[in-house]
Amino acid sequence: MRRRGKSAINCSAPPGKAQVFKLEDVDRVDQPGGSDGGSPGLPASHYLKTSVSAIGEVAVTELFGEGTEYVLYSVEDVDTANPKIVFLTLPSSSRSAMWLTEAFIDRGIRKQVMIGAKVAVTSLASVEKVLADPMTKLCSGEWSLSFVWNTGRCGSTLLHRAISSLGVVSLSEPHWLDQLQYQRRVPEKAAALKRVLSVCVAAEVTIARRQKQIAGWSTATKISFNPKAGGAEVIAPAVAGAFPHARHVFMYRACHKVVESFTGLKFSAGLPLALQLMWRIFGTSALRSRPATSTSLGHLDVGLAQLSSLPVAELTARWIGVIATWVELQERRRAGASSLSLVGDPIGSALNVRMDEFTSKDMAVRTSVLRSVLSHFGLVATNAKEPALAPALKAFETNSQVGSSMSGEKVKIVQKADVPAIARCVQLGLASSVKAHGVIVEQDGANVLLPRSLGVPPRA
Numbered sequence: 001m002r003r004r005g006k007s008a009i010n011c012s013a014p015p016g017k018a019q020v021f022k023l024e025d026v027d028r029v030d031q032p033g034g035s036d037g038g039s040p041g042l043p044a045s046h047y048l049k050t051s052v053s054a055i056g057e058v059a060v061t062e063l064f065g066e067g068t069e070y071v072l073y074s075v076e077d078v079d080t081a082n083p084k085i086v087f088l089t090l091p092s093s094s095r096s097a098m099w100l101t102e103a104f105i106d107r108g109i110r111k112q113v114m115i116g117a118k119v120a121v122t123s124l125a126s127v128e129k130v131l132a133d134p135m136t137k138l139c140s141g142e143w144s145l146s147f148v149w150n151t152g153r154c155g156s157t158l159l160h161r162a163i164s165s166l167g168v169v170s171l172s173e174p175h176w177l178d179q180l181q182y183q184r185r186v187p188e189k190a191a192a193l194k195r196v197l198s199v200c201v202a203a204e205v206t207i208a209r210r211q212k213q214i215a216g217w218s219t220a221t222k223i224s225f226n227p228k229a230g231g232a233e234v235i236a237p238a239v240a241g242a243f244p245h246a247r248h249v250f251m252y253r254a255c256h257k258v259v260e261s262f263t264g265l266k267f268s269a270g271l272p273l274a275l276q277l278m279w280r281i282f283g284t285s286a287l288r289s290r291p292a293t294s295t296s297l298g299h300l301d302v303g304l305a306q307l308s309s310l311p312v313a314e315l316t317a318r319w320i321g322v323i324a325t326w327v328e329l330q331e332r333r334r335a336g337a338s339s340l341s342l343v344g345d346p347i348g349s350a351l352n353v354r355m356d357e358f359t360s361k362d363m364a365v366r367t368s369v370l371r372s373v374l375s376h377f378g379l380v381a382t383n384a385k386e387p388a389l390a391p392a393l394k395a396f397e398t399n400s401q402v403g404s405s406m407s408g409e410k411v412k413i414v415q416k417a418d419v420p421a422i423a424r425c426v427q428l429g430l431a432s433s434v435k436a437h438g439v440i441v442e443q444d445g446a447n448v449l450l451p452r453s454l455g456v457p458p459r460a
Contacts, residue, residue: 011084011121013057016129018122020056023088023115025049030107030405032178032228040106040228041178044074044086047110050119060126063087064206070120071095072203073109075176078196079189083124085176085203089117092213099171100164100214103157103404106175124199131202138202141245143221145201146377149236151322152229153261154253155355158400160226162370162392166379167216169208172226176200180238181231190238197235198242201225222379230318233325240333240346247377248350250326251358254447256414256422259315264410271309271413279310286310291321291429303425308415316422320429327437327450351376356447357455359396367393369455419446 013019027047032040034047063070069089076084090098094112102108128135137143146163150156163170180197211217227235232250239246278286284301287310291300300320304313333348353373360366370392375382380389401407414422423445430448433439440449440459449456 011123013122013126015123016060016126017057018060018063018087018120018126019054020058021050021053021119021121022055023048023050023113023117023119025115026110026113028110030111032106034110039182041175041180041182043076043179044175048119055118058120060122060130063120063122063127064130064203064210066210067212068207068210069095070118071098071109071207072200073175075124075179075196075200078180078183078192083192083196084121085124085127085200087120087122088113089120090114095211096214099208099211101403102172103401103406104173105171106173106178107404109175124196127203128195128199131199131206134206135198135202138205138243139198139245141243143205143223144378145243145246146222146224147236147239147246147248148224148226148251149232149248149326149350150227150229150251151253151258151319153258154229154251155353155358155400156226156229156251157406158359158395159249159251159353159373160224161395161398161400163224163374163377163379165391165395166374167220168222168224168379169205169217169220170224170226171204171208173228174204174225176204177225177227177235181227181235190241193235193238194242197238201243222377224377230322232322233329236329236347244346246346248346249353249373249376250330250350250450251353251355252323252448252450253355255316255319255426256419256446257355258319259312259418259422260414261410262315263309263311263413265406265408267311267413268408268411270411271311275310279313284313287314287317289321290317291324300425300428303421303428306421306424308418309413312414312418312422316425317429320426323439323448323450324430324433327433327439330451331437350452352450352453354449354453354456357453360455365455366396372454420444 011019027034029035031037033042070087071090073088074086076086090112098105098108098112138145148156148159157172160170160172205223208217209220284304304317307313330348330350333345337345337348353369357365357369367389371384371389374380399407426445427441430439430441434441438451442449
């Protein structure tokens with residue numbers, strides 16, 4: 001494996017074997033892209049520095065044996081004929097902390113791993129052969145899966161904590177899943193993506209079931225994944241193809257609140273001068289991406305141009321894109337299913353959960369929404385009483401992201417004038433979603449309500 005900062009991973013292990021390297025350095029900066037501040041899901045070698053030469057080999061079966069110290073980290077070279085998988089070793093207490101204490105596995109694993117740890121690299125094909133049985137159990141629904149898609153800053157980590165409190169194996173933002181979400185792929189690669197996803201899920205679940213130090217995990221048959229915000233239009237259909245019995249939820253929050261939270265945390269030292277100058281000089285032409293909606297992009301650009309900074313405009317456009325693509329995906333899946341099979345479509349039958357109701361101060365509303373989500377995932381009965389929900393409700397009493405940079409102090413990046421301007425962008429960006437997919441824009445864009453949202457009284 002090459003040193004940190006390079007883009008490739010070398011692995012010459014024969015079938016059924018993994019090459020083992022020694023970890024010499026790791027980027028522990030509590031950001032998805034590490035110290036460089038880049039996008040999530042970068043190659044393992046972006047964060048890790050290992051010995052140039054392998055220090056040995058192990059059988060792939062050893063990676064999944066009882067008491068294994070190996071945990072899944074990343075998947076590499078997905079778009080090639082020979083994808084590779086990277087594992088790291090962690091002692092027992094660090095493994096428990098990574099899954100149960102850290103808010104996000106992708107950053108938590110870099111925080112917990114020790115210099116000198118083993119880094120094992122093997123082929124996807126070798127892992128696939130070893131995990132044929134768990135892959136069958138997951139695909140058939142014998143072991144149940146749930147996925148929580150989201151806009152970010154909307155309560156999805158809180159739901160992860162609530163699910164974990166019930167003894168469920170809940171996995172929050174593993175790095176390999178970040179990679180699959182944030183590395184866009186052309187449609188003809190769909191089969192390869194489905195295969196990689198199937199193997200990685202099976203590997204993560206199998207390793208989790210080897211953890212006897214975590215109560216209930218060694219016999220767990222209910223597993224939940226909490227992916228990062230965005231990317232559902234790419235990865236959710238692959239999940240549905242690989243695991244047709246999986247259940248899904250989408251969590252969201254008002255645009256300006258999401259943007260306020262993300263920018264306030266990311267730019268805690270204030271906006272860099274370079275970003276300020278880029279916005280003044282280039283305006284909306286500096287945006288890296290725009291939402292793929294049928295609304296005139298020119299009209300949306302007019303709205304985005306009124307915002308105070310490039311990050312505020314970027315995150316506003318991103319939020320609009322996440323919402324628009326999710327509701328379009330749901331509608332398309334529902335339209336493609338007959339009335340008899342609709343209930344069986346995992347995405348078309350997904351529930352939408354708005355943070356307003358999920359964290360409502362009205363405990364009856366909060367409890368009802370939580371019960372509906374947990375029963376949708378098959379974790380509690382549909383008529384579960386409060387004692388059965390008590391551990392999950394208790395999770396609401398603490399900051400779900402404590403210990404992470406995402407729980408830090410926020411600075412004011414979104415200005416007072418930005419709030420109504422963001423609302424106007426929401427109106428412009430979701431105009432086609434209102435007409436085609438039943439999205440309700442509330443308070444002139446200050447909030448939105450998606451179809452199938454929980455905890456909201458029926459409207460006339």
